[in-house]
Amino acid sequence: MIGGKKKCIGLIFGGNSNEHEVSISSAKTVFQAFKSEINKERFTVKAFYINKYGDWLDSDSSEKILIAESQNNNTTKTQIFNQEKINFLDGVEFQNVDVWFPLLHGINGEDGSIHGLLRFTKKPFVGCGIIGSALGMDKILMKTIFSNLKLPQVNYLVFQNQDLNDVEVKNELIHEILKKLNFPVFVKPSNSGSSLGISKVINESEIIPALEKARGIDPRILIEEGLEVREIECGIIGNSKLLTSEIGEVNYESDWYDYNSKYHSNNKIIIPAEIDSKISKEIKEIAIKSCRALNIFGFARVDFFLEKSSNKIFLNEINTIPGFTKNSMFPMLWKASGLKIEQLVAKLVDISLDL
Numbered sequence: 001m002i003g004g005k006k007k008c009i010g011l012i013f014g015g016n017s018n019e020h021e022v023s024i025s026s027a028k029t030v031f032q033a034f035k036s037e038i039n040k041e042r043f044t045v046k047a048f049y050i051n052k053y054g055d056w057l058d059s060d061s062s063e064k065i066l067i068a069e070s071q072n073n074n075t076t077k078t079q080i081f082n083q084e085k086i087n088f089l090d091g092v093e094f095q096n097v098d099v100w101f102p103l104l105h106g107i108n109g110e111d112g113s114i115h116g117l118l119r120f121t122k123k124p125f126v127g128c129g130i131i132g133s134a135l136g137m138d139k140i141l142m143k144t145i146f147s148n149l150k151l152p153q154v155n156y157l158v159f160q161n162q163d164l165n166d167v168e169v170k171n172e173l174i175h176e177i178l179k180k181l182n183f184p185v186f187v188k189p190s191n192s193g194s195s196l197g198i199s200k201v202i203n204e205s206e207i208i209p210a211l212e213k214a215r216g217i218d219p220r221i222l223i224e225e226g227l228e229v230r231e232i233e234c235g236i237i238g239n240s241k242l243l244t245s246e247i248g249e250v251n252y253e254s255d256w257y258d259y260n261s262k263y264h265s266n267n268k269i270i271i272p273a274e275i276d277s278k279i280s281k282e283i284k285e286i287a288i289k290s291c292r293a294l295n296i297f298g299f300a301r302v303d304f305f306l307e308k309s310s311n312k313i314f315l316n317e318i319n320t321i322p323g324f325t326k327n328s329m330f331p332m333l334w335k336a337s338g339l340k341i342e343q344l345v346a347k348l349v350d351i352s353l354d355l
Contacts, residue, residue, distance in 0.1 A: 002307055003263070004043060004096065006043055006044050007042065007043050007044075007045065007097075007099055007349065008043075008044050008045075008095055008096050008097050008098045008215065009034055009043050009044070009045045009097070009098070009099055009101050009349065010046050010047055010048060010097035010100045010101065010123075010341060011027055011030060011031060011034075011045055011046070011047050011066075011067075011101045011103065012048045012050065012100065012101070012102045012104060012109075012114065012227055013026065013027030013040065013047070013048070013049055013050070013051040013053075013062075013103045013104065013280045014015070014049045014052070014065075014104070015050045015054075015104040015105075015106070015107075015108055015109050015114075016050065016051075016052055016054045016107070016108050016126040016226070017104065017105060017106035017107050017109060018099060018106055018107075018192065018197075018217070019106035019196065019340075021053055022105050022323055022325065023103055023104055023106075023109070023332045024049075024065065024066075025093035025106045025323075025324075025325040025326075026103045026105070026265070026278040026323050026324035026325055027047070027066060027103045027260050027324075028066050029324045029325060029326065029328075029331070029341065030101065030103060030324050030345055031045060031063075031066045031067075032049065032342070032343055033341045033342045033345045036342040038342050038343070038346075039342055039346055042346065043346070043349070045063075045196040046059050046094070046096070046097055047063040047065075047066055047091065048062050048094065049060055049061065049065050049066075049296045051061035051118065053270075053329070055107070056089055056092045057092075058092060058093070059084070059092075059093065069147060070284065071193050074097070076087070077299065079298035086212035087339060094121065095123070095141070095295075097123055097125065097211070097347050098124075098281070098283060099124050099125065099126065099311045099352055099353065100121070100123055100124070100125035100126065101125070101164065101345075101348075101349070102114045102115070102118065102120050102125060102126070102127060102135075102321065103128045103324065104321065105321055105323065106137075106191075106192065106196075107137075107191060109321065110133060110137050110319075110320055110321045111133060111134055111138070111191060112129070112130040112133035112134035113135040113257070115128075115129055115130045115133050116130050117128070124352045124353055125352060126176045126200065126298060126299070126348045126349060126351070126352045127253060127298040127299060127320060127321060127340075127352075128295065128296045128300070128307055128320055130298065131294075131295050132294050132295040132296035132320060132323075133320045134290075134298070135294040135296075135318065135319045136294055136296055136317075137191055137319040137320065138190055138191055138220075138221055139188060139189075139191070139222045140158050140160070140189075140190045140220055141315060142242065142294065142317060142318065143156060143222070145293055146290065146293070146315060147296060149193075149289070149293055151286060151289065151343060152286075152312070152313055152315055153181060153291075153314055153315055153316075154182055154224050154225050154226075154227060154305065154314050154316075154335055155180070155225040156181075156222060156223060156224045157176060157177060157180060157222075157223045157228040158220075158221070158223075159173060159211070159220075159221045159223070160219070160221070161219045161220065161223075161244070162219075163270060164208065164211055164215060170208050170239055172206060173207070173211065174208070175228065177223060181223065181224075181225045182225055183201065183202050183203060183226070184200055184201060184202045184226035185200075185201050185223050185224060185225055185226055186198060186199070186200055186201070186221075186223070186224045186226055187199045187201055187207070187210035187213070187214050187221060187222075187223050188214060188219065188221065188222045188224065189212055189214040189215070189217035189218035189220070189221060189263050190215075190220035190222055191217070191218045191224075192217045192218060195276075197213060197214050197216065197217040197218070198212055198214070199214070200226065203308075207270070209210060220256060224274045227304035227305065227307050227314075228307065228308045228309060229306055229307050229337075230273075230305070230306040230308060231250040231251075231252070231303070231304075231305070232247060232249055232273055232275070232283060232303070232305070232306050232313075233247070233301055233303050233304070233328050233329050233333065234247050234248070234249070234252065234283055234287045234299045234301070234302045234304070234306040234324070235246050235286060235299070235300075235301055235302075235322075235333040235334055235337070236287055236288070236291055236296070236299065236302060236349060237298070237299045237334070237347065237348065238297065238298075238351060239297050239298070239351055239354060240276075242288045242291060242292070243335040244284040244287055244288065245272075245334050245336070246271050246272045246333055246336045247272055247273045247275065247280050247283055247284070247333075248270065248271040248272070248273055248329055248332065248333050248339045249269070249271075249273035249274070249275075250267050250269060250270075250329065251266075251267060251269075251270065253267070267327070269329065269332060270296070271332060271333060271336040272336065276311070277304070277310075280314065283304055283313060286302075286304075286313065286315055287302040287304075290302060290315055290318060291318060294318065294354050296318055298320075298348065298351060298352065299320050299322075299330075299348055299351070300319060300320050300322065301318070301319045301322035301329060301333070302315070302316050302317075302319075302329045303318070303319065304316055324341075333343060337340075
């Protein structure tokens with residue numbers, strides 16, 4: 001046993017995010033992995049559930065959510081804490097935590113917010129820091145940095161804080177999209193995850209509804225040119241040295257890889273992906289380079305497009321807190337690379353401790 005005693009893992013999940021339910025599913029998987037036979041002698045787990053209003057439950061109540069068969073977590077404000085409390089952490093005992101394991105997907109978690117809070121506890125945490133998390137979450141800033149490094153990406157446009165109620169502004173936006181991109185295009189909020197708020201647009205009449213949908217999540221909007229591609233993904237773990245997993249491919253039955261496809265469909269996962277070894281090597285090199293560019297370490301999943309007609313590689317995005325659900329690619333990639341989920345979570349803790 002490393003360190004002579006069990007390490008207490010502070011598992012944080014839920015959150016005030018549109019990926020709340022995904023976070024709960026991920027946390028259940030990680031919780032069980034730490035409770036497994038090979039890990040129970042090394043680790044204890046203290047659970048911290050954050051409800052949709054931003055309140056933290058105590059550890060006992062949080063653990064009940066992780067072991068419950070039901071996922072009915074639609075708790076009201078009054079069921080948890082008095083909302084008038086100034087200290088939102090009041091009553092939450094976290095002094096005995098040795099290592100934090102935040103699994104907050106989306107805003108207030110994956111964007112670096114939780115990492116900033118955890119810094120004040122002076123305890124290590126699994127995953128990258130504030131800067132890498134913030135850049136990885138923000139699609140516009142991420143793509144801007146990738147463009148400056150001349151990493152391969154699909155053609156895209158950026159609209160920031162535009163007034164969609166202004167007819168002249170709307171007409172200008174439509175004109176620019178029609179002029180610079182080919183249909184189909186994908187309209188995305190700059191800060192969101194799990195494909196929430198994204199629309200596939202195939203003609204001019206669909207542009208404004210798609211922009212309004214994305215703007216409902218974030219006023220900063222990304223529009224990408226859609227190509228006939230294969231969805232390729234690569235896992236990353238490590239600190240000073242980044243290791244890459246096997247390359248995986250997702251074959252989905254839907255028109256595109258949307259939220260339902262990711263979490264409610266029987267997609268075909270192929271690991272290792274059936275691609276040329278030279279392409280696989282290049283994908284891994286770009287994955288490491290892109291993570292280094294954004295100061296991303298600890299663990300992440302890097303997503304790519306592989307154009308069907310040309311086999312050209314396009315870097316899509318980096319997820320700094322990828323899902324750990326039963327349908328999530330990240331743990332499957334590492335299982336195929338020789339790390340079962342029980343070994344993977346232990347490895348991530350060791351990485352956070354630089355062991």
